[in-house]
Amino acid sequence: MTTCKGSVAEIESFGLTDGPGIRTVVFLNGCMLRCKYCHNPEMQERQPALTTPDEIVKKALRNQPYFKRNGGGVTFSGGEPLLQPLFLLEACQKLRNEGIHIVLDTAGIGLGRYDEILANVDLVLLDIKHITHEGYQEITTRDYLDRFFEFTEVLNKSGKPVWIRQVVVPGVHDSEKYMRDLAKFLKKHLRNVERVDFLPYHKLGSDKYEKLGRTSPYKDKPPMDPKRCTELHRYFCQYYQD
Numbered sequence: 364m365t366t367c368k369g370s371v372a373e374i375e376s377f378g379l380t381d382g383p384g385i386r387t388v389v390f391l392n393g394c395m396l397r398c399k400y401c402h403n404p405e406m407q408e409r410q411p412a413l414t415t416p417d418e419i420v421k422k423a424l425r426n427q428p429y430f431k432r433n434g435g436g437v438t439f440s441g442g443e444p445l446l447q448p449l450f451l452l453e454a455c456q457k458l459r460n461e462g463i464h465i466v467l468d469t470a471g472i473g474l475g476r477y478d479e480i481l482a483n484v485d486l487v488l489l490d491i492k493h494i495t496h497e498g499y500q501e502i503t504t505r506d507y508l509d510r511f512f513e514f515t516e517v518l519n520k521s522g523k524p525v526w527i528r529q530v531v532v533p534g535v536h537d538s539e540k541y542m543r544d545l546a547k548f549l550k551k552h553l554r555n556v557e558r559v560d561f562l563p564y565h566k567l568g569s570d571k572y573e574k575l576g577r578t579s580p581y582k583d584k585p586p587m588d589p590k591r592c593t594e595l596h597r598y599f600c601q602y603y604q605d
Contacts, residue, residue, distance in 0.1 A: 368412035369450035372424055372442065377429075382466035382486060382526075384435025387423050389505055391451070394443040395472050396503040398492065400530055402568030405522040416454035417443065421461055427522040436464025436485070445480070445514070447475020447583065454537035455483035469479070471514035472507050482523040489518070491529045491537075494548040502535065519554045531592050533585055539598050546602035561596045563587035 370392040378388035394401075394408040401407065423430075423437050430436050432574040438460055444451050444467060455465050467480070481487070492511075493499040515585040518525065527549060531537055536545075549556060564587040572579040 366415050366417065367453060368448045369408045369414050369416070369419075369447050370412050371419075372403075372410070373412040374419070376422070376426060378438060381438040381440060381468060382436070382488060383464070384433035385426070386435045386438045386466065387426050388438045388440055389419055389444075389454075391439060391441040391444045391447055392447040394441060394470075395446065395507065396443070396451045396470060396492070396505055400501050400502070400532055400564050400584075402565070402571070403442065404568065404571050404577065407515040409446075410530060412450075416450065418455050419454045420457045420461060422459060423458060426586050427463065430463065434464065436466065438466040438468055438488075439508070440468040443470055443472060445469050445471070445477070448476035448480060450481050453482065455480060456461070463564040467490050469514075471518070472505075473482075473514065477514055477517040478521065481518060483524055483588060484523060485526050486526065487518060488526050488528055489553070491545070491549075493529055494541075494544055498535070501534075506547050515552055522555060524557045525553060525555050527553070527556055528562060529559065530564055531587050531595060532561045532581075537587065537595060539595075541603045542595055542599040546599055546605075549603065559596075559599065561592050561599070563589045574584045 372390045372392045375388040378386040381388045390406060392406050394407045432492045439451060458465055464485050466486045466488060467484045469488040496508050498508060500506045566586050569579045
């Protein structure tokens with residue numbers, strides 16, 4: 364059988380913020396969104412396919428002793444992993460055969476095969492860009508919220524556990540009204556949510572834009588105050604738990 368190759372930007376051996384435990388994080392190139400706060404702009408475009416699923420498994424197996432000690436595994440991130448569905452599916456199947464825990468970090472905008480991919484995934488980290496069409500388009504420069512709902516419909520049916528991730532940008536998400544509306548949005552559109560994390564917007568990716576000869580869309584946007592972000596999360600939890 365001919366195996367497919369994936370456009371992989373980087374493989375990080377000891378990720379600590381991409382799911383439970385110590386994780387091997389596979390960053391895939393390519394994304395249909397152009398989020399103004401993107402901190403991996405170098406991964407937005409597809410690059411030549413160089414990596415096979417077997418190479419991913421080989422690297423993961425080297426780290427498997429660490430996984431077993433703390434419930435870690437492999438996380439597929441990006442970019443957007445769902446833009447390479449055949450490669451992602453084959454890699455997940457092979458990792459699953461080795462008993463390795465698999466996390467999918469996604470914005471839910473891909474090219475289908477969602478049901479097959481989710482059947483081979485243990486946990487989904489779902490990135491929320493915004494909850495209205497206008498806000499979503501403002502953040503991502505794309506009007507793909509309906510496509511996001513296509514993914515969440517399959518995700519809900521899959522029964523897979525979900526960790527929500529919301530980047531909080533000053534002047535965009537940092538209001539009590541948005542917290543109320545986000546709580547309503549998640550209750551209406553998503554099931555099996557185990558946790559909701561807020562990530563304060565930062566400027567750590569700004570230098571990457573310069574190296575690419577581009578200007579960061581949020582060049583003049585100040586970083587989000589972490590203390591305010593924590594405060595907003597408390598507001599959110601009050602509404603979400605009601």
